[in-house]
Every structure is written in structure tokens, then in C-alpha cells.
Amino acid sequence: MTKSTAILGLGAMGEAITRAAAAKGHHLRAWNRTPRTIDGIDVEMSATVEDSTRNADIVVVCVRNHEISRTVIDRIPATNTSGVLINFSTGTPTDTVDSAALAAARGVRYVTGAMMVPTSMVGTEHCSALYAGAEEDLTAAQPILDALGGSSDIVGNDHSMPPALDLAMLDIYFSGMYAYLHAAALAAAHGVEPAAFLPYARGIVDTLGGSLPASTTSLRHRRYDQGDARLDMCLSFLTHIVESSHQAGIDPGLAEHVRAASARALDHWPAATDWDVVAEKFLGESRSRPRMADTGQ
Ligand SMILES: NC(=O)c1ccc[n+]([C@@H]2O[C@H](COP(=O)([O-])OP(=O)(O)OC[C@H]3O[C@@H](n4cnc5c(N)ncnc54)[C@H](OP(=O)(O)O)[C@@H]3O)[C@@H](O)[C@H]2O)c1
Structure with a gap:
């Protein structure tokens, strides 16, 4: 079934994830702080976090750090939290636990991701990423894990571990x-x-x-x-x-x-x-x- 996926953050890594998801047929909506477009793929740009996350099955957050990602998560309205959110922003173990706690407090289903390869490998058999989260949230996130290709190493439910x-x-x-x-x-x-x-x-x-x-x-x-x-x-x-x-x-x-x-x-x-x-x-x-x-x- 086609997944409706929102990408929040279109830096080099956010764009690579978007391209990999597009190649696997995800229906994509994206938001970036600075408006921009991505050539060559079908992605609908949204002006706000609220618009991009409406009815999304999967929400990917990929911004500079966790402090910023928490400001982004804070902007997801309570009406848009039926999907699962995967946060690929890099941070410390304390950061990722804090972001997971914020997501839980806002009723957002949440997975911590850590991308361990450069952008050129995303969407290829050489991609490698670590994930932590509750089993049902990881299952809901599986279509994006599959789209990224390579190996997905699930390390349990401790958000500090990736x-x-x-x-x-x-x-x-x-x-x-x-x-x-x-x-x-x-x-x-x-x-x-x-x-x-x-x-x-x-x-x-x-x-x-x-x-x-x-x-x-x-x-x-x-x-x-x-x-x-x-x-x-x-x-x-x-x-x-x-x-x-x-x-x-x-x-x-x-x-x-x-x-x-x-x-x-x-x-x-x-x-x-x-x-x-x-x-x-x-x-x-x-x-x-x-x-x-x-x-x-
Ligand atoms: N690139 C890699 O090879 C790689 C590999 C592994 C992990 N990662 C991780 O992936 C994450 C994203 O990396 P990246 O390569 O895409 O580049 P980045 O320069 O770390 O992040 C750029 C993204 O963060 C956004 N951003 C920065 N400050 C913001 C703010 N105050 N509010 C909202 N958005 C803000 C940028 O928006 P604007 O366009 O508006 O500036 C852009 O979407 C990082 O945590 C990085 O450590 C990257």
C-alpha cells in the first residue's frame, strides 16, 4: 500500500531520505525552514509543519540537531499524530531520550534513528542505520526503513542506544x-x-x-x-x-x-x-x- 510520508528537514540527509522514499513509491510531502524544491521527484512542498504532517502515515524529522528537532515536533498539531515519527537528527543519548519524552508527552508515536552512512549510500544496499522504539512503532515505520535500503539494526526500546x-x-x-x-x-x-x-x-x-x-x-x-x-x-x-x-x-x-x-x-x-x-x-x-x-x- 502506498505510504503517505512527511519529511521535515530538507538538508543533504533529508533530501537523500526523500529521494529514497520516492524511489519506493511513497507519497511525499515535505517542509523545510527555508523554502526549497527538489528536482526530479514528485514531492509536494508544504509551507508549515502542520500542513506537511496532515494524514501522514510516517513522519521523518531530519534537522541539524535534537534541540531544533524538538521545536519541530512541538509544531505538530495533536490532530496530526496518528502516524509514526522517526527522528534521524543527530544528538547525544540525553538528547534522544529528551526528544522521545517530548514526543510521548504530545502523543506522537516515536522511533529514534541514527544514520551511519553518508547521503550517497542512502537508498542503496550499503545504507546502514540504527533504530530504537516500541515494537509496534518500529513495525509502523518499516516502510521507510525498507525504502532506505541496506541494513536496519533495531537495538531495542532504549532511545539512548542509537x-x-x-x-x-x-x-x-x-x-x-x-x-x-x-x-x-x-x-x-x-x-x-x-x-x-x-x-x-x-x-x-x-x-x-x-x-x-x-x-x-x-x-x-x-x-x-x-x-x-x-x-x-x-x-x-x-x-x-x-x-x-x-x-x-x-x-x-x-x-x-x-x-x-x-x-x-x-x-x-x-x-x-x-x-x-x-x-x-x-x-x-x-x-x-x-x-x-x-x-x-
Ligand atoms: N549529511 C550526512 O552525511 C549525515 C550523515 C549521518 C547523519 N546526519 C545527520 O542528519 C541531520 C541532518 O543533516 P544534513 O546533512 O541534512 O545537514 P545539516 O546541516 O546538519 O541540517 C540541515 C537541516 O537542518 C535544518 N535546520 C537547521 N537549523 C534549523 C532551525 N533552527 N530550525 C529549523 N530547521 C533548521 C536546515 O534547514 P534550512 O535549510 O532552513 O537551513 C536543514 O533542513 C543532522 O543531524 C546530521 O548529523 C547527516
Whole structure:
């Protein structure tokens, strides 16, 4: 059956979602703060949130952040809340819980979404998104999940979980990309062109991926005795990176931060302890309560 879908927010991601829904035959109405049009697809533009959400089976909100998305949800009249709303705006776990609470208070059926791919992958088999919500709301939202393509990972009814996972992954992404950009500059300072460095960079990223299961075991048991990478040896590596950065006239960036963390760990732990004992500082500071099942790795 054709779904009537309202899209609130037509930035790059809102437009990508709109195009994917159009390709699957959704009947589309859209609103954006700044009036605009989308070429090449059939989408009716509305001047207000009220108009665009009237009789919608599904409402997608995709704006800059959750604070803004709450102002948008607030504008949905009580008469327009029969459909399910999926909020793809990025925020913190606290943000997404607050937005879900607002939706509940206004009688809006609500799903938290976290899009984990760039716009070019939306609507393709490479799309990947996380969702949380009540089972019946997720079922009602299924036509838009299907339209987006790829994998839809439903993580339960805890609205803090999609951003918790999304932001943890982005933490790896941005730290990794920043380290890569620094490493490429360090290599370039010694005459290695970025293209010549690329295969080496890819190789070490693969090595990092291969190291994660052993580190996961260490974190799970809070034991750092697998003997792969001694703390004192790793501190020496990091000191070399920092020194060679200074010699090349480059800010050592993250390497100095990691070196200092490793030196502090060496004050507290035997030199032969695995390097990933640096995690103990984070674990000591964290106010976490385990809520997602341990897969037994
Ligand atoms: N782009 C990506 O690759 C990507 C990937 C994953 C997740 N996301 C998330 O998707 C969400 C949307 O991202 P985006 O790429 O479309 O671009 P964006 O620049 O983050 O958001 C643009 C949208 O937010 C609206 N907006 C901004 N301030 C507003 C306000 N005060 N009131 C009402 N609407 C306002 C814009 O309206 P105007 O046109 O009027 O400015 C536009 O519709 C973000 O939370 C982003 O983190 C994006």
C-alpha cells in the first residue's frame, strides 16, 4: 500500500531520505525552514509543519540537531499524530531520550534513528542505520526503513542506544582520520607522497581491526596480560612519534595525548602489562551501567 510520508528537514540527509522514499513509491510531502524544491521527484512542498504532517502515515524529522528537532515536533498539531515519527537528527543519548519524552508527552508515536552512512549510500544496499522504539512503532515505520535500503539494526526500546553506538563509532572514525592526516603529514615531511603512503595506512588500519577482539577480551575481564604489546615498549613507540613530529616541525597532535596517557599508566602498572591497560582510566571515570548484551567474546 502506498505510504503517505512527511519529511521535515530538507538538508543533504533529508533530501537523500526523500529521494529514497520516492524511489519506493511513497507519497511525499515535505517542509523545510527555508523554502526549497527538489528536482526530479514528485514531492509536494508544504509551507508549515502542520500542513506537511496532515494524514501522514510516517513522519521523518531530519534537522541539524535534537534541540531544533524538538521545536519541530512541538509544531505538530495533536490532530496530526496518528502516524509514526522517526527522528534521524543527530544528538547525544540525553538528547534522544529528551526528544522521545517530548514526543510521548504530545502523543506522537516515536522511533529514534541514527544514520551511519553518508547521503550517497542512502537508498542503496550499503545504507546502514540504527533504530530504537516500541515494537509496534518500529513495525509502523518499516516502510521507510525498507525504502532506505541496506541494513536496519533495531537495538531495542532504549532511545539512548542509537546515538550511544553511533557516537562511539564516530569517536573511532574521527580519531582515526585525524591520526591518518597527521601520519600522512609526518610521512610527507620525509618525502613520502600521500599516494605512496596509502597502502601502508590501509595496512595499519587492517592491523587495528585485527587487534580489536583481543582488546575486547581485555576490557571484558579487565585483565591486560595477553602479552602482545608491553606498556613500556608502546610508550617508546609513542615517544618516537612525538619526537619525530617535533623534528619535522609538526604538532604531535593525538600522539602526544596518547603518549602522556601511556606514561601515566606506567606509573601505576608493571612495564610488562599490555598497553591497552590505558583503558583503566576511562573505565574508572565512567558512570556506565551495562545495558547491551555481551556477546561472549
Ligand atoms: N549529511 C550526512 O552525511 C549525515 C550523515 C549521518 C547523519 N546526519 C545527520 O542528519 C541531520 C541532518 O543533516 P544534513 O546533512 O541534512 O545537514 P545539516 O546541516 O546538519 O541540517 C540541515 C537541516 O537542518 C535544518 N535546520 C537547521 N537549523 C534549523 C532551525 N533552527 N530550525 C529549523 N530547521 C533548521 C536546515 O534547514 P534550512 O535549510 O532552513 O537551513 C536543514 O533542513 C543532522 O543531524 C546530521 O548529523 C547527516
